[in-house]
Amino acid sequence: MDGTVLVADDDRTIRTVLTQALTRAGCKVHATSSLTTLMRWVAEGKGDVVISDVVMPDGNGLEMLPKIAQDRPGLPVIVISAQNTIMTAIQAAEAEAYDYLPKPFDLPDLMKRTARALEQKRRAPTQDTDGEAGVDRPDELPLVGRTPAMQALYRLVARVMNTDLPVLITGESGTGKSLIARAIHDFSDRRTLPFITVSGADLQELEGPARVLARVKGGTLLIDEIGDLEDEIQARIVRMMDAPGDHVPRFMATSQGNLTTAMEEGRLRQDLYYRLSGTNIHVPALRERVDDIPLMVEHFLNRAERDGAPVRRLSEEAEALVRAYSWPGNVRQLENAVRRLVLTGRAEEITRSEVEAVLGRQPEMEPVLDNGGSEKLNASVARHLRRYFDLHGDMLPPPGLYARILREVEQPLIEIALDATGGNQAKCADLLGINRNTLRKKITDLDIQVTRRRKLM
Numbered sequence: 517m518d519g520t521v522l523v524a525d526d527d528r529t530i531r532t533v534l535t536q537a538l539t540r541a542g543c544k545v546h547a548t549s550s551l552t553t554l555m556r557w558v559a560e561g562k563g564d565v566v567i568s569d570v571v572m573p574d575g576n577g578l579e580m581l582p583k584i585a586q587d588r589p590g591l592p593v594i595v596i597s598a599q600n601t602i603m604t605a606i607q608a609a610e611a612e613a614y615d616y617l618p619k620p621f622d623l624p625d626l627m628k629r630t631a632r633a634l635e636q637k638r639r640a641p642t643q644d645t646d647g648e649a650g651v652d653r654p655d656e657l658p659l660v661g662r663t664p665a666m667q668a669l670y671r672l673v674a675r676v677m678n679t680d681l682p683v684l685i686t687g688e689s690g691t692g693k694s695l696i697a698r699a700i701h702d703f704s705d706r707r708t709l710p711f712i713t714v715s716g717a718d719l720q721e722l723e724g725p726a727r728v729l730a731r732v733k734g735g736t737l738l739i740d741e742i743g744d745l746e747d748e749i750q751a752r753i754v755r756m757m758d759a760p761g762d763h764v765p766r767f768m769a770t771s772q773g774n775l776t777t778a779m780e781e782g783r784l785r786q787d788l789y790y791r792l793s794g795t796n797i798h799v800p801a802l803r804e805r806v807d808d809i810p811l812m813v814e815h816f817l818n819r820a821e822r823d824g825a826p827v828r829r830l831s832e833e834a835e836a837l838v839r840a841y842s843w844p845g846n847v848r849q850l851e852n853a854v855r856r857l858v859l860t861g862r863a864e865e866i867t868r869s870e871v872e873a874v875l876g877r878q879p880e881m882e883p884v885l886d887n888g889g890s891e892k893l894n895a896s897v898a899r900h901l902r903r904y905f906d907l908h909g910d911m912l913p914p915p916g917l918y919a920r921i922l923r924e925v926e927q928p929l930i931e932i933a934l935d936a937t938g939g940n941q942a943k944c945a946d947l948l949g950i951n952r953n954t955l956r957k958k959i960t961d962l963d964i965q966v967t968r969r970r971k972l973m
Contacts, residue, residue, distance in 0.1 A: 517627075519564035519634040523547040524554040525596070526572050534567065537623060538630070551575040559587050565614075565633045567626075570597040581613055592633035596621055616703060618674040625678070660815050661808040665800040669696075676795045677704045682757075682767040684742075684792045686775065687799030689914030690848030693770040694738065696799060701736040706766060709735030716745045725756040734763030742769040742792065743778045750785045757791050767792060772916035774923060776961045780954070802843040802850060809839050812847065816854035825858045833868035841875055845914055897925075927962045930955070934964070 521543050523534050531547040538545045546562060548554055551572045557563060566584065568577040577595060584593055592614035615629050661667075676683060677700055685693045694713065701711045712732045718724055728737065739745075739753065757767055769792045778784040802809065813830060821827055830838065843849055856874045857866050901921070905913065930948070937943040941959075945952040958964075 517541045517543050517631045517634055520544040520546065520562060521630060522554060522557055522563035522566045523568075524551060524566070524572065524577065525549065525569040527569070530569075530596075533623065534626075537627060541627060541631075543630075543634075549573065551577065551580055555580060555583065555587075558584055558591065561588070563591065565630055566591060566593040567630065568593060568595060570595060578613075585612060594626070594629060594633060596626070617678075618671075660812050661805055662811065663805040663807050665805045666808060669797065669799065672795070672797055673700055676700065676797075679795075680764075680766055681794035682792045683769075683795045683797060684775070685768065685770045685797045685799065687770075687772070688801050688846055688920065689772055689916060690846035691799040691801060692847055693799055694740070696797060697736070697738045697768045697770065700768070701766075704736075704766075706735050709733055711736045711738070712765075713738045713740055715740045716749050719745075719749045719752055725752050729756065729761055729763070729765065732763075732765045734765055737765040737767055739767070739769040739792075741771060742788070743771045743773045743775050743784055747785065750788045754785065754788050754791060772914075773919040774961060776957055777919070780957070802846045806839050809843075809850070810835055812850060813838060813854055816851055817858065820855065820858045826862055827864050828858055828861075828866050829864055830871075831865045831867055834866045834871045837868050837871045837875070923962070926958070927964065930958060930962065931964055934959075 517538070521534075521538050523531055523538075523545060524547075525531050525534075526549045528549070531549070535545045535547050546557060548557075549572070551568075551574050554566070554568065558566070568580070570577045577597075581593055581595075584591060594615045594617065595613045596617050596619055598619040614633050617626060617629070661669075673696065683697070683700060685696050687693050698711060701707060710732050712728065712735065714728050714737065718728055742750075742753075745753070775784055775789060779786055779789050810830070813835075817828055838850075845852075853871075853874050857870060860870050860874065861867075930944075933944045933947050934941075937947060941955055942952055945955040948955065
């Protein structure tokens with residue numbers, strides 16, 4: 517490598533390691549723990565590449581990117597951050613950083629990226645040969661959330677972004693599975709290549725896989741709802757993954773259903789499942805991250821305001837109701853509800869009655885057996901299911917209802933059976949009438965939390 521690299525990081529160890537590695541590679545290095553010093557060097561015309569941390573003692577590295585672009589157009593900036601969240605990656609891309617790496621980073625990988633930055637002009641962070649680059653997609657769901665569940669998801673996405681591993685993304689309808697896939701693509705090394713989403717219809721014909729591979733051109737191929745595809749189409753995908761041709765794409769797939777169950781029941785080919793599950797990412801349902809709801813409501817309200825809608829904010833009573841709602845349609849349903857709330861009144865404060873009018877009356881949860889245990893289980897389940905359908909008014913519930921309902925019944929059944937047998941899986945499997953290996957798989961797949969009394973064996 518030949519050039520001058522400016523390194524800004526408040527961690528002395530990182531500055532030392534980068535200085536030594538870059539110097540050995542033939543570069544000149546100026547290292548500092550101050551953004552002020554970095555900006556002075558940039559203004560003086562020093563440096564061919566900048567490597568900067570985000571959180572510094574005297575400022576935020578991301579906030580300096582527009583000023584760097586103004587003072588030195590075309591100067592590549594590689595952002596490194598201990599805040600390994602997909603949101604930091606998105607902010608870096610929006611600020612037109614040349615590249616982004618979460619800490620702890622792989623030093624040879626960073627050296628490779630630095631060499632590439634020295635050798636070529638900065639490229640746009642997201643381009644798409646199918647003409648989608650730079651297009652605002654307002655219908656997409658936001659990756660917004662501060663809860664532990666979302667932070668864990670961000671960390672996983674950050675780790676797999678620049679790998680070639682296949683990715684299997686699961687979650688209920690409306691949680692944003694396709695958006696996760698798109699984010700992984702947009703901030704990966706393949707971001708200048710196409711991002712193509714296909715369904716079973718695209719692979720129906722014999723030449724379908726060849727046409728798909730021709731379109732994706734080594735970019736990212738997302739297969740929608742993999743568990744719903746016919747066996748013949750699944751076989752074609754296996755063959756396509758085994759022999760993708762000269763330009764190997766990155767394969768991703770989404771599913772609402774329980775793929776382990778589908779595989780056990782013969783509805784999903786094992787060879788396809790194991791090829792796609794290089795990395796499994798589960799997107800949590802909205803009811804599993806209630807503390808993120810006010811943040812997302814604010815996001816949707818701000819977006820509506822930017823589009824010319826009046827300023828509106830939830831009252832405390834309205835927010836409490838929104839947090840208590842079950843949101844069976846997840847983030848997509850929340851987005852549609854906020855759109856309606858924006859139009860229901862002109863006062864800045866959204867009242868509880870407005871929210872009730874939009875959401876309708878949600879039935880209270882009741883015990884499965886009441887009236888002293890006189891009601892039969894099937895009658896109670898039927899009553900709850902009717903209420904679930906009524907909750908959606910004139911609309912049908914999201915697709916995948918069968919698997920979701922079975923999961924709702926299956927998880928508490930296994931948990932209670934494990935508790936009743938003191939955590940003895942052999943006794944629990946015998947009680948349930950299922951194979952012990954099947955029980956173990958279900959415990960893992962359903963992510964059943966095990967107490968000290970219910971240790972996994």
